[in-house]
Amino acid sequence: MDILRFITAGSVDDGKSTLIGRLLYDSKSIMIDQLEAIEKQSRNKEDGEIDLALLTDGLRAEREQGITIDVAYKYFSTPNRKFIIADAPGHTQYTRNMVTGASNSDLVIILVDARNGVSEQTRRHSIIASLLNMPHVVVAINKMDLVNNAQDVYNNIVIDYSEVADTLGLKDIYYIPISAINGDNIVEKSPNFPWYEGDSLLHILENVEVANDINYTDARFPVQYVIRPQTEELHDYRGYAGKVISGVYKKGDAISVQPLGLTSTISGIEIGGKQVEEAFAPQSVVLHLQDDIDVSRGDVIVKTDNLPSVKNELDVLVCWMSNKPLKAGNKYLLQINSRVVKAVIKEIEYKLDVNSLLKEPAPAEAQLNDIIKVKIKTASPIPFDSYKKLRVNGGAILIDETSNVTVGACMIQ
């Protein structure tokens, strides 16, 4: 059994939460007491139908307003796959929560309301999916029941969205007509779309190939913690604890510790206290080195024949997630995996226009939800890879040192 992590996206009220509710309901993943609870809640609403969106809209404020505010995580499995679902909010105001859920997803389901077609928010979420290098995209054209299941409505939206997808370079796209509320094309193929040749949504989710999303070539091991028992019998024990975020490490491999570049050889690998010959992504392990060299938290152990970039001047695409504007000259902390350094914004180069998908001249300051390209200088060089090449070692966050809040998502170029 493997794991697929996916997220819903799209405009407010396009039916994201309803879709997740339907998927859980039709795959029999909802328990009776949970169903009873939402039935009770739904009766307070006018039409009397069960509101499946209540399955994920778990906060009081969400239920009162009938919108999603923050990501809800839901789980279900079929015989060969465990699914981790992030149900994202559609409101522009809460885009940062959508980015939160999307950053860990392998697949995004972008919902489009068949009556409205591709909207600004559809584009915004598609840009985010593209920036995050989302490996798989499902475009679900929802509320087909409200347009008489018409093929031409569907086709026109597919044509419109294909343009967006081409411009953004989205990969592995599936298009599907659905009615979340009626369950059409969700778990089973619906007879309402005889003209649709693809599979049901669940079938797509069950069969998307996820194993290839892991990079086994560029070995990267950020050190999180040094294990030193300092007891009598383990006097010289020194293990570097961390997660192999990409690639494969074997005993005997020649390694280099970045950013300083000290070299050594892997003398041992432990997983859960047991010696092994090799470790691969995404295993959490302990590495031992032949030589007593300086290695601490935040360093990245790599193989000498495959080095990351090590620089203190970075070109970065940023999703800005704070109400305080970002300006050239502002200082932040930049955290990439376990490494934290001081950083300053040298320059805003341009802003991405969400509607035209074109670069706009740089604004004096970036506002909440803006997507901008900036130059950042860090206090010391950091080891990284370009986000496009290696998602796990090219994503960083900006932290406001005064509020401690995470204010920016960085995709290093």
Added chain:
Amino acid sequence: MINENIVTEDHKNTLSNEGGAAYHRLDYLDQLESESIHIFREVAGQFERPALLFSGGKDSIVLVHLALKAFRPGKFPFPLVHIDTGHNFQEALDARDELVNKIGEKLIVRNVADTIKEKNLTEQKGKFASRNALQTFTLLDTIEEFKFDACIGGARRDEEKARAKERIFSVRDEFGQWDPKLQRPELWNTYNGRIHKGENVRVFPISNWTELDIWNYIRRNEIELPSIYFAHNREVLEYEGQLVATSEFIQLDPGDKVSVKKVRYRTVGDMTCTAAVESGATNIDDIIKEIIATKTSERGETRIDDKVSEAAMEDRKKGGYF
């Protein structure tokens, strides 16, 4: 109790076909385990005074097991902390002490009864008078006493609809309060644990595990659990469809239906607010079969404390609960 020589052979990660993706493939339980270990080590790397909140239930026992994998042969960089309501199942306390003894880590126990005395708190009254709400006072006092900056807990997102919304690193203010409308973004696996003095972070390493994942993991790693998780005969009170163990902590009224039934527990909390389920499952395989077949959620079937209001859990979290 916990098997320290962890067996990994039974879940072969390495198939044939050297080199490619098919050769290196991690089973879902290994993926979850690795994610949790990574979170544990981030806590160790980022905080000065973390603590692991240990309740004695299966989730916190799995947490301890994951911590062993994260830090052995070193010591845990945190103590285990038990906020003791005084309403525990004896079996759970015994299992707790046996586990702590076996792994040789530090256990801190703080009693809700002491807080009640010191602070003159008013205890709930009635049939199932519970100390669940008062527990938060003791927890916050304990955090202050030891200046804990991070508290690791065994909450899972599949348990409850408010938990489904919480970040893995969940920042709480000085009063322990959660603000669900203002959570920090949490990107990739990069955890931002920076806080101001007086604040603390609740960390949930098994956020993405389901009840079934926990049981499968317990089976695979041969983790020992308190005996009450397995079917046994017990005197129970039948109350509004739930089976509550009779004890000195609950009040029996004339006309109450009390009988001996074969039951097991799906969750282990206080005797006053945890219900048992009828079951003949005396081993893990049978329990897993029952869980796969069940039509009721874990909390729905066994927790009396969630039923009070629609948003009971959200409200408790806003007030400083785990």
